[in-house]
Amino acid sequence: MLVLGLETSCDETGVALYDSERGLLADALFSQIDLHRIYGGVVPELASRDHVKRMLPLLRQVLDESGCRAGDIDGIAYTAGPGLVGALLVGASCAQALALAWGIPALGVHHMEGHLLAPMLEQQPPQFPFVALLVSGGHTQLVQVDGIGRYQLLGESLDDAAGEAFDKTAKLLGLGYPGGPEIARLAQDGRPGRFVFPRPMTDRPGLAFSFSGLKTFALNTWQHCQAGGDDGEQSRRDIALAFQQAVVETLTIKCRRALKQTGLKRLVIAGGVSANQALRSALEQMLGELDGQVFYARPRFCTDNGAMIAYAGCQRLLAGQQDGPAIQVHARWPM
Numbered sequence: 017m018l019v020l021g022l023e024t025s026c027d028e029t030g031v032a033l034y035d036s037e038r039g040l041l042a043d044a045l046f047s048q049i050d051l052h053r054i055y056g057g058v059v060p061e062l063a064s065r066d067h068v069k070r071m072l073p074l075l076r077q078v079l080d081e082s083g084c085r086a087g088d089i090d091g092i093a094y095t096a097g098p099g100l101v102g103a104l105l106v107g108a109s110c111a112q113a114l115a116l117a118w119g120i121p122a123l124g125v126h127h128m129e130g131h132l133l134a135p136m137l138e139q140q141p142p143q144f145p146f147v148a149l150l151v152s153g154g155h156t157q158l159v160q161v162d163g164i165g166r167y168q169l170l171g172e173s174l175d176d177a178a179g180e181a182f183d184k185t186a187k188l189l190g191l192g193y194p195g196g197p198e199i200a201r202l203a204q205d206g207r208p209g210r211f212v213f214p215r216p217m218t219d220r221p222g223l224a225f226s227f228s229g230l231k232t233f234a235l236n237t238w239q240h241c242q243a244g245g246d247d248g249e250q251s252r253r254d255i256a257l258a259f260q261q262a263v264v265e266t267l268t269i270k271c272r273r274a275l276k277q278t279g280l281k282r283l284v285i286a287g288g289v290s291a292n293q294a295l296r297s298a299l300e301q302m303l304g305e306l307d308g309q310v311f312y313a314r315p316r317f318c319t320d321n322g323a324m325i326a327y328a329g330c331q332r333l334l335a336g337q338q339d340g341p342a343i344q345v346h347a348r349w350p351m
């Protein structure tokens with residue numbers, strides 16, 4: 017089954033072709049980061065308009081790259097939520113219009129299910145069951161995954177998502193958007209031990225997270241540096257490192273707990289923050305101690321992309337699912 021995947025939930029237009037027999041055939045991506053950078057975050061209306069502009073050229077690109085014709089496509093999967101409503105509507109309308117024109121089924125896919133299954137596109141995909149840590153700009157969740165569509169939420173953030181905490185902390189330090197890669201870059205030259213940030217909610221049982229306090233801690237630390245005339249680049253680096261270490265250690269502690277609670281030894285990390293090298297190393301070390309294994313996607317498939325939507329949609333279309341012709345999207349949508 018050949019499936020076209022469309023991703024437009026935020027600031028990346030992703031279009032990909034996935035074949036159930038041959039794997040990923042083509043994957044095109046346009047990132048709007050340059051468009052939003054001057055505003056320090058995503059401007060929804062600009063995002064929607066740009067998705068409209070990029071969609072068809074990217075579709076032509078994947079057809080050219082794969083050598084497929086439109087008539088070869090068996091189904092279309094699109095991100096139906098969660099995300100920015102206007103942006104989601106672009107992908108949903110394109111998918112439904114093409115499906116109607118080509119006489120094939122369309123199916124709305126959950127964005128976080130796409131992220132969750134992205135490591136399946138790699139050479140050595142994880143086997144079910146596993147624990148997944150979903151860490152993106154909008155979500156921080158621990159999920160037990162027993163198979164496609166068999167997801168059990170183990171714990172999630174009560175306030176900010178991990179990626180959101182990276183973005184907000186970067187902003188208050190005067191760094192660019194998105195903040196995750198900027199903090200990670202600065203942290204490389206941070207001096208360990210100068211600042212120690214809290215590890216929120218690790219002192220009590222359970223798998224819930226809370227990251228909003230960390231940005232306040234970062235703000236107070238930065239203001240303290242500024243008041244003392246110590247507001248140079250090295251202080252930024254030291255704060256970036258202390259912040260990143262706190263997020264990474266907190267996530268690692270909760271992942272260890274989730275593995276213990278479920279008795280599983282496979283951990284999948286997915287979503288934008290799973291591109292973070294310090295997080296990958298810490299989890300690899302922890303899983304090494306437990307004689308387990310950690311799985312993640314290549315960096316391009318950690319952040320938003322069409323390939324993960326094509327893959328997730330293909331699994332569901334193969335299982336016989338499809339949507340009616342109504343164009344429906346969900347800004348919020350539990351997985």
Ligand code: KG4
Pocket residue numbers: 026131151152153154155178179180182183194195196197200287288289290291292293318319320
């Ligand atoms: O999954 P994603 O592309 O979009 C959402 O579904 O939200 O995740 C974007 C988030 C942003 O908050 C970004 O700062 C973060 O992922 N991110 C990172 C890194 N790369 C992206 N955070 C930490 N380290 C990174 N290397």
Ligand code: ZN
Pocket residue numbers: 127131152153287288319320
């Ligand atoms: Zn995402």
